[in-house]
Amino acid sequence: MAGSRDASSPASSSPSLHVVVFPWLAFGHMIPFLELSKRLARRGHAVTFVSTPRNTARLSAVPPELSARVRVATLELPAVEGLPAGAESTADVPPEKVGLLKAAFDGLAAPFASLVAAGRRGGAGEAADGFERKPDWIILDFAQSWVFPIAEEHKIACAMFLILPAALLAYLGTKQANEACPRRTTEDYMAPPPWVPFPSTLTYRRHEAEAIAAGFRPNASGVSDMDRLWQLHRPSCRLVIHRSSPEAEPRLFPLLTDLFAKPVVPAGLLLPGDAAPPGGGGGHHQPLEAVARWLDEQPRRSVVYVALGSEAPVTAGDIRELAAGLELSGARFLWALCAPGGEPAAALLPGGFERRVAGRGVVAAGWVPQVRVLAHAAVGAFLTHCGWGSTVESLFGFGHPLVMLPFVADQGLIARAMAARGVGVEVPRDDDGSFRRDDVAAAVRRVVAGEEGEEMARRARELREVVGDRVRQERYVDELLELLHRYK
Ligand SMILES: O=c1ccn([C@@H]2O[C@H](COP(=O)(O)OP(=O)(O)O[C@H]3O[C@H](CO)[C@@H](O)[C@H](O)[C@H]3O)[C@@H](O)[C@H]2O)c(=O)[nH]1
Numbered sequence: 001m002a003g004s005r006d007a008s009s010p011a012s013s014s015p016s017l018h019v020v021v022f023p024w025l026a027f028g029h030m031i032p033f034l035e036l037s038k039r040l041a042r043r044g045h046a047v048t049f050v051s052t053p054r055n056t057a058r059l060s061a062v063p064p065e066l067s068a069r070v071r072v073a074t075l076e077l078p079a080v081e082g083l084p085a086g087a088e089s090t091a092d093v094p095p096e097k098v099g100l101l102k103a104a105f106d107g108l109a110a111p112f113a114s115l116v117a118a119g120r121r122g123g124a125g126e127a128a129d130g131f132e133r134k135p136d137w138i139i140l141d142f143a144q145s146w147v148f149p150i151a152e153e154h155k156i157a158c159a160m161f162l163i164l165p166a167a168l169l170a171y172l173g174t175k176q177a178n179e180a181c182p183r184r185t186t187e188d189y190m191a192p193p194p195w196v197p198f199p200s201t202l203t204y205r206r207h208e209a210e211a212i213a214a215g216f217r218p219n220a221s222g223v224s225d226m227d228r229l230w231q232l233h234r235p236s237c238r239l240v241i242h243r244s245s246p247e248a249e250p251r252l253f254p255l256l257t258d259l260f261a262k263p264v265v266p267a268g269l270l271l272p273g274d275a276a277p278p279g280g281g282g283g284h285h286q287p288l289e290a291v292a293r294w295l296d297e298q299p300r301r302s303v304v305y306v307a308l309g310s311e312a313p314v315t316a317g318d319i320r321e322l323a324a325g326l327e328l329s330g331a332r333f334l335w336a337l338c339a340p341g342g343e344p345a346a347a348l349l350p351g352g353f354e355r356r357v358a359g360r361g362v363v364a365a366g367w368v369p370q371v372r373v374l375a376h377a378a379v380g381a382f383l384t385h386c387g388w389g390s391t392v393e394s395l396f397g398f399g400h401p402l403v404m405l406p407f408v409a410d411q412g413l414i415a416r417a418m419a420a421r422g423v424g425v426e427v428p429r430d431d432d433g434s435f436r437r438d439d440v441a442a443a444v445r446r447v448v449a450g451e452e453g454e455e456m457a458r459r460a461r462e463l464r465e466v467v468g469d470r471v472r473q474e475r476y477v478d479e480l481l482e483l484l485h486r487y488k
Pocket residue numbers: 026027028029031163164165278279307308309310311312336366367368369370371386387388389390391393408409410411
């Protein structure tokens with residue numbers, strides 16, 4: 001059968017699609033790509049989700065009722081000199097080795113081309129309706145410029161799915177606009193870009209601007225991130241999709257559609273289902289029982305959950321300062337501490353730290369199921385690096401106010417936008433990016449205590465009501481599907 005129909009699907013009047021979904025090798029990317037896959041499958045479409053073996057093993061399983069429609073295709077990541085054996089995601093390497101991971105990722109071009117050419121892999125027994133035919137779409141990430149020639153050869157439409165906020169694309173702009181107005185100095189990178197015609201929070205601090213400027217230069221893979229991203233100008237890239245919504249990011253979608261001269265559209269927030277553990281099983285999570293027991297004993301909304309995502313360039317010094325700040329704040333906290341480069345986390349904490357904060361502070365060394373922690377009634381605020389995934393989950397998913405410690409990429413833009421909306425406080429940093437324990441403590445106190453904290457929590461809950469509305473989120477997926485039918 002060339003495609004199934006699902007009577008319950010909003011797109012049931014259109015034949016179902018076969019969509020290949022292919023994220024970059026980072027959990028902050030793979031998780032929302034999988035969420036989008038599930039939503040497409042739930043609407044009757046066949047999805048081939050492509051990644052590498054260790055990553056697919058670490059992602060949470062597709063619910064049984066969708067397993068016939070989501071096929072997981074694994075491609076072996078080639079070895080690259082200098083890349084640690086077994087490293088398959090940004091969570092497995094220190095930030096300075098991510099360029100090598102991109103070089104290994106580029107080595108997937110030939111196996112991916114074979115996968116597309118075969119049209120079908122895994123044997124008839126495993127194939128479900130829709131997989132036996134050529135894909136209608138490849139939904140790819142920013143990093144795979146080599147997918148476009150493959151898609152063009154097979155006449156398959158492409159959509160670039162950016163799990164980043166629309167704010168970042170608005171800041172980066174088109175290749176043409178950057179050529180017309182090149183940013184040369186660090187100050188140029190700090191200012192809002194000239195192609196945004198309204199007042200905006202699209203500004204970077206000095207140390208962030210230096211990091212963002214590096215994205216315009218070739219990295220260890222030999223190609224710059226911007227040159228990868230700007231492949232979205234190719235005609236075969238018919239849509240640009242953001243994990244976002246107009247309520248989360250007002251004014252940006254019409255502007256981007258205009259600037260890029262193609263539809264730049266929201267997929268909604270793709271919040272994980274309440275029951276689904278984020279980041280998956282496969283032994284990737286440490287047992288949550290002890291942490292859950294501790295959380296159960298804490299007063300409602302009293303705990304600050306602390307986590308800095310999967311790939312922020314956190315230094316040992318940052319961890320020491322953050323620990324001292326949490327200690328000084330006097331607040332209750334649960335810290336999901338991923339040490340940089342896989343160092344033992346406890347070794348980085350100041351001597352006697354855990355003893356001094358015992359009873360009010362818990363350090364969980366390693367990966368915790370973040371969405372389940374954020375959902376706990378004892379959690380009342382989130383100290384975050386402002387990765388878009390974490391921001392979406394905590395603020396739009398649960399209405400938690402934010403203590404914001406952004407590091408790189410889009411994180412500074414997100415922090416500025418959320419500060420402007422009155423739902424969080426940013427920890428001040430010096431020009432070189434360093435921050436002080438007193439400032440961490442003061443930011444935590446502003447968010448968790450007093451009238452200002454209460455007001456922020458109220459605004460965060462209000463924002464969640466509007467932005468996190470689940471019915472509206474599903475409507476964005478339906479609208480996206482209409483476009484996938486129209487532009488294929
Ligand atoms: O202990 C942990 C830590 C993280 N997570 C999950 O991992 C994801 C992390 O995503 P995100 O907050 O986006 O952080 P990063 O992966 O660090 O972020 C990268 O990807 C983001 C886009 O999603 C960008 O906004 C960031 O700048 C970029 O560093 C989220 O789903 C978290 O729930 C866990 O489940 N447990």
